Each structure stands twice: as structure tokens, then as C-alpha cells.
Amino acid sequence: MKASANNLNQTQIDGNVIDRCKRGDVRAFRELYNAYAGAMYNICLRMTGNVSDAEDTLQEAFIQVHRNIGKLERDASVTAWIKRIVVNHCLNNLRKKKVYFEEVEEVEVAEEKGIDEESFTWTVAAVKSAIHGLPQGYRTVLNLYLFEEYSHREIADMMGITESTVKTQYMRAKEKVRQIVKQQNCIR
Amino acid sequence: MPEDFESFIQQHRGAFDEPGPSPRVWDALEKELEGSRKGRVVSMLGKNWFKAAVIAVLLVNAAVLFYFARHKQQQQQDLAVVIPEMQDAKVYYTTRINEKLELINAYPASELGLDSTAKQELQLRNDTYKTLENELKKNPGNERIRGAMVRYYQLKLELLDKILEELHERHAAPTHTKKQYEAEI
Numbered sequence: 512m513k514a515s516a517n518n519l520n521q522t523q524i525d526g527n528v529i530d531r532c533k534r535g536d537v538r539a540f541r542e543l544y545n546a547y548a549g550a551m552y553n554i555c556l557r558m559t560g561n562v563s564d565a566e567d568t569l570q571e572a573f574i575q576v577h578r579n580i581g582k583l584e585r586d587a588s589v590t591a592w593i594k595r596i597v598v599n600h601c602l603n604n605l606r607k608k609k610v611y612f613e614e615v616e617e618v619e620v621a622e623e624k625g626i627d628e629e630s631f632t633w634t635v636a637a638v639k640s641a642i643h644g645l646p647q648g649y650r651t652v653l654n655l656y657l658f659e660e661y662s663h664r665e666i667a668d669m670m671g672i673t674e675s676t677v678k679t680q681y682m683r684a685k686e687k688v689r690q691i692v693k694q695q696n697c698i699r
Numbered sequence: 700m701p702e703d704f705e706s707f708i709q710q711h712r713g714a715f716d717e718p719g720p721s722p723r724v725w726d727a728l729e730k731e732l733e734g735s736r737k738g739r740v741v742s743m744l745g746k747n748w749f750k751a752a753v754i755a756v757l758l759v760n761a762a763v764l765f766y767f768a769r770h771k772q773q774q775q776q777d778l779a780v781v782i783p784e785m786q787d788a789k790v791y792y793t794t795r796i797n798e799k800l801e802l803i804n805a806y807p808a809s810e811l812g813l814d815s816t817a818k819q820e821l822q823l824r825n826d827t828y829k830t831l832e833n834e835l836k837k838n839p840g841n842e843r844i845r846g847a848m849v850r851y852y853q854l855k856l857e858l859l860d861k862i863l864e865e866l867h868e869r870h871a872a873p874t875h876t877k878k879q880y881e882a883e884i
Contacts, residue, residue, distance in 0.1 A: 537729070537732055537733075540732065541725070541729075544725060544728065548719050548720055548724070548725070549716070549718075549719035549720075550716075552717075552719050552720040552724075553715075553716045553717060553719075556717055565720070566720050566721065566723070566724050569720055569724055570724050570727050570728050570731075573724075573728050574728065574731050574732075577728075577732060633704065633707040635711050635714045635715060638704075638707070638708070638715075639715060657705065657708050658708070658712075658715065685704055685705075688704065689704060
């Protein structure tokens with residue numbers, strides 16, 4: 512059975528579970544994993560673009576969580592801490608695959624002939640497909656901003672690029688998605 | 700006009716999520732955790748072994764001192780013959796003990812995991828030794844003191860051997876000097 516996806520805003524974990532995790536209690540760590548695995552897996556999936564890489568990244572990130580949980584301060588947000596570890600792991604794995612975030616590529620956009628702006632509608636499937644088809648750099652920025660709700664400044668720091676590059680990539684990514692979805696509307 | 704892209708994402712946020720990861724992730728993770736726990740237990744045993752060994756030395760030292768306190772009244776003053784025998788034993792054991800201490804001291808302090816008190820206890824001329832030596836000078840013919848001195852030498856040698864054995868097992872090259880070790884890490 513697959514662990515269910517979670518809305519991170521609703522994820523709550525008892526402080527006692529964290530204390531037990533710090534003492535090396537594997538059952539407590541499983542509780543922690545079950546609470547966050549779904550949401551974190553979705554971050555990995557959006558960032559890596561495939562199930563296999565997403566699961567590997569999730570596993571590595573949770574090993575890191577386990578190793579470092581002793582450093583988690585009592586007042587710190589567990590969610591934000593785990594999420595940051597997961598996102599950093601995703602970014603590091605992308606870097607290992609020689610994805611260079613600083614490049615602002617020119618994305619070829621097909622001409623928009625015959626698309627009716629008024630009848631154009633968004634669908635989840637179309638948007639997902641369009642995001643999946645984005646160049647890795649754009650997709651990363653768009654995911655971190657739209658889905659993981661990091662600010663442009665935070666994204667710039669995490670990716671090691673300037674805030675203006677983040678903004679530019681985000682605008683281009685958004686435009687590219689809009690055009691792909693419009694094309695799909697036209698085909699249908 | 701089509702709905703704003705960002706608003707659309709926010710309104711349908713949940714629909715973008717996939718079901719969670721397959722159980723293989725937890726299975727693999729659990730194996731990793733088991734492995735790291737084993738590693739930690741082994742390393743804890745390794746570190747505590749030294750502490751346990753030093754505690755054993757302290758206990759033996761305490762027992763020897765206690766033994767003296769109880770049997771002091773039975774000591775006999777006999778200043779003849781025994782000094783040459785003890786001198787031979789002293790040379791034999793102190794040479795071997797000092798050789799082993801030199802090998803142990805070649806390892807960095809962090810690797811030994813011993814505090815200054817424990818290190819002092821490992822040395823040949825610790826408080827127990829000095830007490831025994833004084834007693835022997837006062838009572839050179841006393842069999843019990845001589846026996847205790849020899850036993851002290853033997854226990855110290857056994858302990859140092861075990862410490863060296865442990866250190867050799869933990870390091871591929873037993874003849875590493877402190878400098879070589881530090882260069883490696």
C-alpha cells in the first residue's frame with residue numbers, strides 16, 4: 512500500500528515523537544516518515560520529474576533527517592526543516608546531473624495560430640504535462656515558487672543564482688506553460 | 700478570459716499531488732537505519748571498551764591497596780636475598796610495559812577516548828605502583844608484597860595487550876604513528 516500524499520499545512524507531529532526520534536526510536540521515526548513522506552515525495556517528484564529518482568531522493572533525504580534530527584531545535588518548525596532538507600537534496604541531485612540553474616535558456620515557443628484566447632481553459636492534466644515539459648531550470652524555479660511557496664529571494668539563495676534570474680526564469684516558465692496549455696486546447 | 704495561472708494552481712493545489720511513495724522507500728530506509736544503529740552500537744562498544752578497561756585497572760589497583768591495608772600487620776621485615784629477584788622482574792616487566800605504552804601513545808588522544816586521569820592510570824608509575832614500590836622498599840622480604848607487585852605488572856601488561864589488540868583491529872596498519880594517522884584523516 513502506498514503512503515498517502517499529505518497537505519503540508521495540515522501535517523502536525525507531536526513534539527514527543529521528535530523527542531523519541533532524537534533518542535533513536537525507529538518506531539517514532541516511522542511515525543515521522545508516515546506524516547511527511549507523501550508531501551515530501553511530491554516535492555521530489557515535481558523536482559526530479561520521475562518516480563524512480565523521486566523515491567531515491569526521498570530515501571536519501573530521510574536518512575539525512577534521521578542523522579540530523581538531534582540538531583533540530585525545540586522551537587523550530589519540523590515541516591520547514593524537513594522540507595528544506597528534501598529540497599536541498601533534490602537540488603544537489605540535479606546539480607550532480609549537470610543541471611546549471613544560472614542559464615536562462617531561450618525556450619522555443621510555437622506560434623499561436625488559431626488559438627481562441629476567450630475559450631482557453633486550464634486543466635490540471637494539461638498544466639502538469641506542460642510543467643513536466645519545461646527545461647529543468649525553469650521547472651525547478653516554477654515548482655519552488657508556485658508549489659513549495661518559497662520567495663524569489665529564498666529560491667535564489669538555494670539555487671545559487673540571482674533573484675532577478677529567478678524572477679526572469681519564473682516569468683518565462685509561466686509563459687511557456689500558458690502557451691503549451693493553449694496549444695493543447697487548440698488540438699482538442 | 701482564461702483564469703489566472705497562479706490562481707488556478709492555488710485552487711486546485713491538491714489535485715496536483717500524486718499518491719505517496721511505494722513501500723520500498725521505507726523498507727530501504729529501515730535497512731539503512733538498522734545499519735547505522737548497528738554501526739553506532741559497535742562504535743559505542745569500541746569506545747566504552749577502553750573506558751571499561753581503565754575502570755578494570757582502577758578496580759584492580761584499589762583491590763591491591765585494600766589487600767595491603769588488610770595484611771600490613773602480617774608483613775615481615777626481611778632485608779635479605781629478595782632484592783635481586785625483584786630487580787630482574789622489574790627490568791623485564793617495565794621494559795615490556797614501556798614498549799607497549801609507546802605503541803599506544805602513538806595513537807591520537809581522540810582515538811583512545813581516554814581522559815587525563817585514565818591515561819595516568821595506564822602509565823607504569825601510577826599511584827598503585829608507587830605505593831607498592833614504597834611498601835617493597837620497607838618490606839623487601841614480604842612474599843605478599845612481592846606477589847602483588849608481580850601481579851600488578853602482569854595485569855598491566857594484559858590490559859595494554861588488549862588495548863593494542865583492539866587498536867590494531869580498528870586500524871588496517873598497526874604501526875601507524877600519530878602523524879601518519881593525522882595525515883590520513
